Amino acid sequence: xxxxxxxxxxxxxxxxxxxxxxxxxxxxxxxxxxxxxxxxxxxxxxxxxxxxxxxxxxxxxxxxxxxxxxxxxxxxxxxxxxxxxxxxxxxxxxxxxxxxxxxxxxxxxxxxxxxxxxxxxxxxxxxxxxxxxxxxxxxxxxxxxxxxxxxxxxxxxxxxxxxxxxxxxxxxxxxxxxxxxxxxxxxxxxxxxxxxxxxxxxxxxxxxxxxxxxxxxxxxxxxxxxxxxxxxxxxxxxxxxxxxxxxxxxxxxxxxxxxxxxxxxxxxxxxxxxxxxxxxxxxxxxxxxxxxxxxxxxxxxxxxxxxxxxxxxxxxxxxxxxxxxxxxxxxxxxxxxxxxxxxxxxxxxxxxxxxxxxxxxxxxxxxxxxxxxxxxxxxxxxxxxxxxxxxxxxxxxxxxxxxxxxxxxxxxxxxxxxxx
Amino acid sequence: xxxxxxxxxxxxxxxxxxxxxxxxxxxxxxxxxxxxxxxxxxxxxxxxxxxxxxxxxxxxxxxxxxxxxxxxxxxxxxxxxxxxxxxxxxxxxxxxxxxxxxxxxxxxxxxxxxxxxxxxxxxxxxxxxxxxxxxxxxxxxxxxxxxxxxxxxxxxxxxxxxxxxxxxxxxxxxxxxxxxxxxxxxxxxxxxxxxxxxxxxxxxxxxxxxxxxxxxxxxxxxxxxxxxxxxxxxxxxxxxxxxxxxxxxxxxxxxxxxxxxxxxxxxxxxxxxxxxxxxxxxxxxxxxxxxxxxxxxxxxxxxxxxxxxxxxxxxxxxxxxxxxxxxxxxxxxxxxxxxxxxxxxxxxxxxxxxxxxxxxxxxxxxxxxxxxxxxxxxxxxxxxxxxxxxxxxxxxxxxxxxxxxxxxxxxxxxx
Numbered sequence: 001x002x003x004x005x006x007x008x009x010x011x012x013x014x015x016x017x018x019x020x021x022x023x024x025x026x027x028x029x030x031x032x033x034x035x036x037x038x039x040x041x042x043x044x045x046x047x048x049x050x051x052x053x054x055x056x057x058x059x060x061x062x063x064x065x066x067x068x069x070x071x072x073x074x075x076x077x078x079x080x081x082x083x084x085x086x087x088x089x090x091x092x093x094x095x096x097x098x099x100x101x102x103x104x105x106x107x108x109x110x111x112x113x114x115x116x117x118x119x120x121x122x123x124x125x126x127x128x129x130x131x132x133x134x135x136x137x138x139x140x141x142x143x144x145x146x147x148x149x150x151x152x153x154x155x156x157x158x159x160x161x162x163x164x165x166x167x168x169x170x171x172x173x174x175x176x177x178x179x180x181x182x183x184x185x186x187x188x189x190x191x192x193x194x195x196x197x198x199x200x201x202x203x204x205x206x207x208x209x210x211x212x213x214x215x216x217x218x219x220x221x222x223x224x225x226x227x228x229x230x231x232x233x234x235x236x237x238x239x240x241x242x243x244x245x246x247x248x249x250x251x252x253x254x255x256x257x258x259x260x261x262x263x264x265x266x267x268x269x270x271x272x273x274x275x276x277x278x279x280x281x282x283x284x285x286x287x288x289x290x291x292x293x294x295x296x297x298x299x300x301x302x303x304x305x306x307x308x309x310x311x312x313x314x315x316x317x318x319x320x321x322x323x324x325x326x327x328x329x330x331x332x333x334x335x336x337x338x339x340x341x342x343x344x345x346x347x348x349x350x351x352x353x354x355x356x357x358x359x360x361x362x363x364x365x366x367x368x369x370x371x372x373x374x375x376x377x378x379x380x381x382x383x384x385x386x387x388x389x390x391x392x393x394x395x396x397x398x399x400x401x402x403x404x405x406x407x408x409x410x411x412x413x414x415x416x417x418x419x420x
Numbered sequence: 421x422x423x424x425x426x427x428x429x430x431x432x433x434x435x436x437x438x439x440x441x442x443x444x445x446x447x448x449x450x451x452x453x454x455x456x457x458x459x460x461x462x463x464x465x466x467x468x469x470x471x472x473x474x475x476x477x478x479x480x481x482x483x484x485x486x487x488x489x490x491x492x493x494x495x496x497x498x499x500x501x502x503x504x505x506x507x508x509x510x511x512x513x514x515x516x517x518x519x520x521x522x523x524x525x526x527x528x529x530x531x532x533x534x535x536x537x538x539x540x541x542x543x544x545x546x547x548x549x550x551x552x553x554x555x556x557x558x559x560x561x562x563x564x565x566x567x568x569x570x571x572x573x574x575x576x577x578x579x580x581x582x583x584x585x586x587x588x589x590x591x592x593x594x595x596x597x598x599x600x601x602x603x604x605x606x607x608x609x610x611x612x613x614x615x616x617x618x619x620x621x622x623x624x625x626x627x628x629x630x631x632x633x634x635x636x637x638x639x640x641x642x643x644x645x646x647x648x649x650x651x652x653x654x655x656x657x658x659x660x661x662x663x664x665x666x667x668x669x670x671x672x673x674x675x676x677x678x679x680x681x682x683x684x685x686x687x688x689x690x691x692x693x694x695x696x697x698x699x700x701x702x703x704x705x706x707x708x709x710x711x712x713x714x715x716x717x718x719x720x721x722x723x724x725x726x727x728x729x730x731x732x733x734x735x736x737x738x739x740x741x742x743x744x745x746x747x748x749x750x751x752x753x754x755x756x757x758x759x760x761x762x763x764x765x766x767x768x769x770x771x772x773x774x775x776x777x778x779x780x781x782x783x784x785x786x787x788x789x790x791x792x793x794x795x796x797x798x799x800x801x802x803x804x805x806x807x808x809x810x811x812x813x814x815x816x817x818x819x820x821x822x823x824x825x826x827x828x829x830x831x832x833x834x835x
Binding site for chain 2: 021022023025026027031032035036037038039041042072073074075076077078276287290315316317318319321324325337339340
């Protein structure tokens with residue numbers, strides 16, 4: 001009886017558990033650099049009380065929220081502060097159209113498909129100063145930004161031509177949700193994953209159909225489209241699980257977090273039956289090693305000093321441990337774990353003209369710590385962090401999977417795992 | 421994943437224990453669900469402030485007279501002095517500069533202007549060694565316009581009662597005025613984040629030098645230094661008078677800074693700190709704990725030779741109560757608490773409350789009891805322990821730190 005009384009009073013997002021302690025505001029990267037944003041306590045639980053009375057109390061400043069979720073990580077009372085803020089934004093945007101700029105930035109797959117076709121032209125043109133100036137003034141995409149280079153060949157094209165055939169020869173199988181970045185910008189990351197998984201005896205397969213996970217659609221208010229794509233993805237992940245008995249691996253922390261946690265909380269898509277089957281590749285591989293199901297053999301005389309940056313969504317999932325520990329298995333790896341600070345890009349946020357300065361101010365603490373770490377490169381699980389850190393520090397940034405693939409002695413690993 | 425030691429709880433106690441073990445080359449993981457109560461700490465540590473309603477002058481002497489159930493007895497009364505010295509070392513190694521002595525309490529000043537006995541206080545905060553010899557005669561109490569987390573009149577009155585002459589001086593600068601745009605969020609921590617540039621600090625120093633001419637010491641709220649004391653030092657160098665900080669209402673910049681420094685040092689020693697994850701349950705094998713699960717690592721249990729429970733008291737959810745019982749929610753270990761809910765509280769907020777003394781039951785080695793039997797490799801430290809009362813006795817941070825080091829020693833000795 002007593003227990004029931006308490007649980008019945010609980011509302012969504014642990015809203016009532018907020019004790020007004022302000023811890024969230026102290027870790028908010030946006031509130032740290034601007035007084036225009038009232039901070040997560042005010043924007044979240046405090047403001048929600050007013051909004052519940054009258055939606056007109058919605059404060060436009062909420063669009064400054066990065067959705068980095070650091071407030072939720074710090075909250076000692078388990079309040080889903082960022083979800084409260086994002087849901088409020090969602091309600092306030094109902095019936096409103098997103099701008100052309102936001103629609104373009106959000107449609108990473110559409111942009112990628114077009115750009116792939118004309119990759120050399122697109123890369124050159126997008127990099128030209130006049131183009132940047134036009135984008136800056138007409139589209140409000142900041143002129144300091146360079147669009148990530150587009151690849152000539154999509155990952156899926158490469159995969160079908162060069163890898164698909166042999167995948168059935170392995171005894172165990174996984175599906176790979178490659179995401180837009182791997183497909184259009186950086187197929188090498190997908191190739192690196194195939195290389196590692198094949199070496200430990202896993203065949204890699206594409207989903208029957210994959211669409212952009214929609215993280216940028218949600219951030220830019222295109223909820224209807226995000227929902228459609230989310231349904232397609234979850235249906236195909238479900239097929240992979242039920243028909244093929246394959247878990248679905250990813251190499252992007254943001255796609256992973258979005259499909260596991262934002263689909264139900266932001267889009268109302270029920271993923272409970274498949275959520276555990278969506279896994280980050282580093283976590284999947286770490287667990288196999290930890291359970292002594294596979295062995296990884298590394299190249300001799302490998303020596304690198306890298307800094308690991310915990311992406312905000314990685315921290316929200318609490319999975320940085322897997323990537324870090326996996327990299328630390330490499331003999332000769334000198335890995336510096338950076339203090340967990342936001343890089344400021346937050347997907348498409350930093351691309352927008354009105355956010356550029358704030359974005360760089362937020363990232364400055366991280367950039368300074370990278371400089372102090374004296375490393376040859378940075379490693380992180382998020383592609384947009386990669387763009388931001390590369391632009392702001394000049395250092396190359398690699399996904400842990402690529403670092404691992406580079407350090408791996410593929411032949412020796414195959415032998416150690418009994419793969420022909 | 422296998423560790424030497426897994427610590428549940430990433431507050432003061434968990435970090436002190438983790439640092440102590442990591443320093444000896446042990447692989448340590450700390451599971452920390454959100455920030456801790458250090459967020460409310462005013463820049464001081466206390467060993468023992470009050471016994472039987474009497475203010476303690478010499479904590480080391482007074483500790484011997486505590487009842488056997490007090491956690492200090494489990495640390496070992498004869499070892500307290502040496503462990504207290506090691507705590508000071510641990511702080512200075514982490515870059516935290518504090519002064520004080522275990523055999524002579526000094527006085528710290530609360531945000532309300534009350535002098536309370538303390539063991540260690542941050543060097544940039546106001547500390548009074550002897551109430552008959554105040555460090556200054558006339559204080560300029562600088563009040564930031566629009567900042568509400570310092571009750572200035574009460575603070576001034578309290579300081580006057582101690583014998584200071586106090587001038588309350590309101591001031592502001594352009595940088596501070598800009599922050600008033602979000603009045604509800606103009607907190608110590610936001611001030612500390614925005615008042616970092618040399619120019620911003622110079623503008624404050626200019627105000628001090630203009631307005632506080634008649635004072636021998638400038639006192640201002642503790643709103644500087646989110647990661648170290650360099651901002652304070654810059655300000656001091658540009659201010660003509662000696663400058664001291666005084667604790668504010670939470671959020672406390674000093675407390676957050678100390679946590680950041682301890683966490684940084686722990687990581688430097690190779691420790692793993694899982695921020696924002698929560699220990700959920702444990703698996704026992706006879707009288708040993710073999711692994712725990714966490715909310716985020718889900719299918720991967722954390723295995724270890726030793727475990728430490730440093731989850732804090734009710735406010736941190738290390739202890740929970742429903743309408744019928746008080747319990748420890750993760751491992752279900754035994755709790756010292758009155759069975760009858762009527763006994764838990766007493767009418768009147770300022771009355772001593774029985775529940776303050778509730779906590780996890782341990783043997784004389786700080787090992788948790790489960791159904792009366794000690795779990796060989798599970799120790800409890802800090803506020804989750806029974807038998808002490810941070811509010812009434814002023815022993816909260818002392819118990820956290822001393823039991824943390826003692827548990828680390830026991831883990832090593834039992835190896």
